[in-house]
Structures are given as C-alpha cells and as structure tokens.
Amino acid sequence: MQFRDIIGHDLVKAHLISTVRENRVSHAQLFLGPEGSGSLALALAYAQFINCENKAEFDSCGLCSSCRKYNKLIHPDLHFSYPFIAKHKEDNAATFIENWRKAFLNNPYLSLENWRQQLDADNKQVNINIAEAHEIIKKLSLKSFEAEFKVLIMWLPEYLEKEGNALLKLIEEPPEKTLFLLVAENQNKILNTIISRTQLVKINKLSHQAITSYLIENKNLEESEARDIAFIADGNVQEAINMIDTQTNNHFNLLVKWLRLIVQDSGLNIISICEEELAKLGRENQKTFLMYAINIMRQIILIKLDLSNLVFLSAHELDFVNKFATHYTIEQIEETINLFETTHYSVERNANPKILFLDLSLQLVLMFKYKTFPKGTQYI
Incomplete structure (x- = not known):
C-alpha cells in the first residue's frame, strides 16, 4: 500500500512522511478516524514507507523486496491484530490471517461489518482476546527478520477491553526499532491507559468531492451518480462501495x-x-x-x-x-x-x-x- 493509492488526506500524508524524513517516528501512534476514512490504509502505507529500501521523496518505491512483501501483507516484520471470534481459547489473530489478507487486499477501507461477514460472524461478538495480547508480546520480543522496524498494526483497539492492560509495559517501553500503530474509530471506547501512551494522528472524514472523484475514476460511474452516492456515504468509502454493490442510491x-x-x-x-x-x-x-x-x-x-x-x-x-x-x-x-x-x-x-x-x-x-x-x- 502506497500513499498515492489512498484517497485524499494530503496533509496527513505530508506529516507522516516528514516524521520519517526528520527521524521523528514515535514508537506508539494512534490513527483516529471515522469508518471508511482510510485510517487503516494510511497506517499500512506509513509502515511500508518506513521500511522501504529505496524511498522516493513522497512515497515508498513499491518495487523493493520490502515493498513487494508489504503489498501482499506477507512481510515477516509486519504483524496485524484485529477483532475476531475465538472458537478456542488459544485462537489469536494469526488464526484468521488468510481471511484478513483477503478482506484488506480486496478493500482497504473495510468496515467492521464487512470484516464480520468474512468471519461468518452472524450475531456473535468479536473482540481481541488475552491469547492475542500474549501472542503480540511474544512476536514483538523477537528480533527483526529483515526490516529496520518491526511493526504491529492493531485495527480497532476498542475491542481490546481489559486484555489491553497486558500490553501496557510493551507499548510504553518497546524493544528497540518496534513500532505500534493503533487504528481506531471511537476514542471513547479505548482504554485510557493505552491512549496516554500513544501519539495521536487525527484523520478526518473524506470530502464528498474526494469520494466522487474516486467513484468516477475507480468504479466507472457517471458524475451525477457518483455525486449522489458520495452525498449519502458522507465521507465513508465503505458505505459508497456498499451502495454500488447493492444499487441502493x-x-x-x-x-x-x-x-x-x-x-x-x-x-x-x-x-x-x-x-x-x-x-x-x-x-x-x-x-x-x-x-x-x-x-x-x-x-x-x-x-x-x-x-x-x-x-x-x-x-x-x-x-x-x-x-x-x-x-x-x-x-x-x-x-x-x-x-x-x-x-x-x-x-x-x-x-x-x-x-x-x-x-x-x-x-x-x-x-x-x-x-x-x-x-x-x-x-x-
């Protein structure tokens, strides 16, 4: 995922790039933005830029060994954590990694509801369990395999609940060259002890014009139809995609x-x-x-x-x-x-x-x- 692939957010992209260029990368950051705004995609593009072996001025190269692995979500120093439904107490995010790769690569603006559909969740509740917290500690205690930085991207830490306390010491004092990127939608549902240990990256919802342009260029819609859908979606790319898929505009x-x-x-x-x-x-x-x-x-x-x-x-x-x-x-x-x-x-x-x-x-x-x-x- 490269910055150029992500809709809008030019100021946020510029800020993230400058932190790398000026060697000001905070070890724990909270990407906070509404559903469908591209927060998750931005976090991944940021991690890819940090570990790119041949950085361009404003983006990762997309061609080096690190970028190619990032593009497929298979880099050994890139780890993901996300809500899931544990069928067994030892289940963790890695149990569902193939579902995750498929869902994200198909749509980097995915919502929790779309992710639940990948898991056949029905009415079951998703969360990030204690087994996953322990697995995160285990993975990040190891040395990097290839990249300069080990990166953990946690999507929706709102679902971490009290299990998150097991990660506090690791977030506050991580191993050298370890980067935590938390991607959240609702700050009020995140443990305050985690918020206090992270640097905030605020991401606003996308403009109607940004989504309209995206729908015209990527979904081959007529301008009038794209504009109507963008109006209803109100900054949420996932909502716009749902409307195209179900023809409900x-x-x-x-x-x-x-x-x-x-x-x-x-x-x-x-x-x-x-x-x-x-x-x-x-x-x-x-x-x-x-x-x-x-x-x-x-x-x-x-x-x-x-x-x-x-x-x-x-x-x-x-x-x-x-x-x-x-x-x-x-x-x-x-x-x-x-x-x-x-x-x-x-x-x-x-x-x-x-x-x-x-x-x-x-x-x-x-x-x-x-x-x-x-x-x-x-x-x-």
Missing part, C-alpha cells in the same frame, strides 16, 4: 413518501409502507436508506441556519428540503437525526425491521404532530 422517492404519511398521521398506510417496503429492503439497503435520510435532515438544518451555500443537492432534493425546513424547528430535525441514528444502530444488530421501522414511524408522528417529543418515549 435511489432513496429519495421512498423517503418523501414515508415522511408524507408520517406528517399526515396515516396509520394504516404507515404500517403498510413499513411492512411492504422498508422492511423488505434488506439490511444493507436499510442502512444506506437511513444514512441518506440523515444526510437530508442535515441539509435541512443548514437551510434553517441560512447556510444554503453549503448545501449540495439535486433540484428535486433541494425543493423538498426547502419546503420541509419551513414547517419544523431545528430541535425537531436534530431529534429526527438522533432517531435515525438509533435505528441504524439497531439495523446493524439485526433487530426485527417491521417492528423497528414502525416504532420509528410512530415516534416521528408524535414529534411532528405535537411539536414536542419526550426523549426516551417508546410506542411499542
């Missing part, structure tokens, strides 16, 4: 139809659309539909704040948000976003879609009809 008509029934408090029709249309979308389509709805609501807030210059919508979408914005308060729209996000979370965890969307619809009826919404209220 045409949610506007369904959203307008559903919201119209809600504001009209059309009970039987609400039940019908929840059972016959929303529940039958399938989980991935339901997630992208909700993300699209969230983004539309965010555009409405921008309109109400007189920030129309930040709104990028097609003509029919813009007409809808302008009309919708005149009827409801910012507080109502914000609460609507919260409800959509809560529902998205439940969809990811395989909640019953008929009950889920009906419950959501009835909560929205109450809020839109009576202008107030007591938080925590549930219909069913």
Whole structure:
C-alpha cells in the first residue's frame, strides 16, 4: 500500500512522511478516524514507507523486496491484530490471517461489518482476546527478520477491553526499532491507559468531492451518480462501495413518501409502507436508506441556519428540503437525526425491521404532530 493509492488526506500524508524524513517516528501512534476514512490504509502505507529500501521523496518505491512483501501483507516484520471470534481459547489473530489478507487486499477501507461477514460472524461478538495480547508480546520480543522496524498494526483497539492492560509495559517501553500503530474509530471506547501512551494522528472524514472523484475514476460511474452516492456515504468509502454493490442510491422517492404519511398521521398506510417496503429492503439497503435520510435532515438544518451555500443537492432534493425546513424547528430535525441514528444502530444488530421501522414511524408522528417529543418515549 502506497500513499498515492489512498484517497485524499494530503496533509496527513505530508506529516507522516516528514516524521520519517526528520527521524521523528514515535514508537506508539494512534490513527483516529471515522469508518471508511482510510485510517487503516494510511497506517499500512506509513509502515511500508518506513521500511522501504529505496524511498522516493513522497512515497515508498513499491518495487523493493520490502515493498513487494508489504503489498501482499506477507512481510515477516509486519504483524496485524484485529477483532475476531475465538472458537478456542488459544485462537489469536494469526488464526484468521488468510481471511484478513483477503478482506484488506480486496478493500482497504473495510468496515467492521464487512470484516464480520468474512468471519461468518452472524450475531456473535468479536473482540481481541488475552491469547492475542500474549501472542503480540511474544512476536514483538523477537528480533527483526529483515526490516529496520518491526511493526504491529492493531485495527480497532476498542475491542481490546481489559486484555489491553497486558500490553501496557510493551507499548510504553518497546524493544528497540518496534513500532505500534493503533487504528481506531471511537476514542471513547479505548482504554485510557493505552491512549496516554500513544501519539495521536487525527484523520478526518473524506470530502464528498474526494469520494466522487474516486467513484468516477475507480468504479466507472457517471458524475451525477457518483455525486449522489458520495452525498449519502458522507465521507465513508465503505458505505459508497456498499451502495454500488447493492444499487441502493435511489432513496429519495421512498423517503418523501414515508415522511408524507408520517406528517399526515396515516396509520394504516404507515404500517403498510413499513411492512411492504422498508422492511423488505434488506439490511444493507436499510442502512444506506437511513444514512441518506440523515444526510437530508442535515441539509435541512443548514437551510434553517441560512447556510444554503453549503448545501449540495439535486433540484428535486433541494425543493423538498426547502419546503420541509419551513414547517419544523431545528430541535425537531436534530431529534429526527438522533432517531435515525438509533435505528441504524439497531439495523446493524439485526433487530426485527417491521417492528423497528414502525416504532420509528410512530415516534416521528408524535414529534411532528405535537411539536414536542419526550426523549426516551417508546410506542411499542
């Protein structure tokens, strides 16, 4: 993985390259960025650049022995750790390394959900267990085989839980020429004792334009289609890829139809659309539909704040948000976003879609009809 292969993040790339050029490589770094932003790919490109045998000015060469092995994820001094489902207490990340290589090489922007699918996880919980912590200590206590640096890239240390305490001394006082790169999405779920021992590399979500360009150049989409998908994906490359794979970028008509029934408090029709249309979308389509709805609501807030210059919508979408914005308060729209996000979370965890969307619809009826919404209220 080379820096040039990664979408956007020019400032982050420049910073990482400068730390190597100026011999300021911190032994423990936390790459913190939202899902689908490319944090994991950046960490790998950074490690490859550090160990490249013939560095160019702004990237690894891609051709030396080290780079060729990095490109296949088979370098003996490159180690990965990630959440998995242990069938036996001695299972560790290496047990699933072939699944990992396949998943990452197919899509370096992969999400936890896509990784779980590689593991046939169903509803089982993933984590990084104590056996994996012990294996990390064992591997990193050995001398390097070929490269100057031994590198451990840990994806989603949020799933390390209390087992991470076994690694504290190693992270704080690692063997010489050992590099820890932790790649996380939610800082609040990481052990504070680990955060305090790492240097933060903040990675922002990608711009709509960056994803639009990526979809045009790499997925052969027309500009209008790429722009629509980038808008819904909201900086998440994985989400954009999911939408292409499932062809779920045409949610506007369904959203307008559903919201119209809600504001009209059309009970039987609400039940019908929840059972016959929303529940039958399938989980991935339901997630992208909700993300699209969230983004539309965010555009409405921008309109109400007189920030129309930040709104990028097609003509029919813009007409809808302008009309919708005149009827409801910012507080109502914000609460609507919260409800959509809560529902998205439940969809990811395989909640019953008929009950889920009906419950959501009835909560929205109450809020839109009576202008107030007591938080925590549930219909069913």
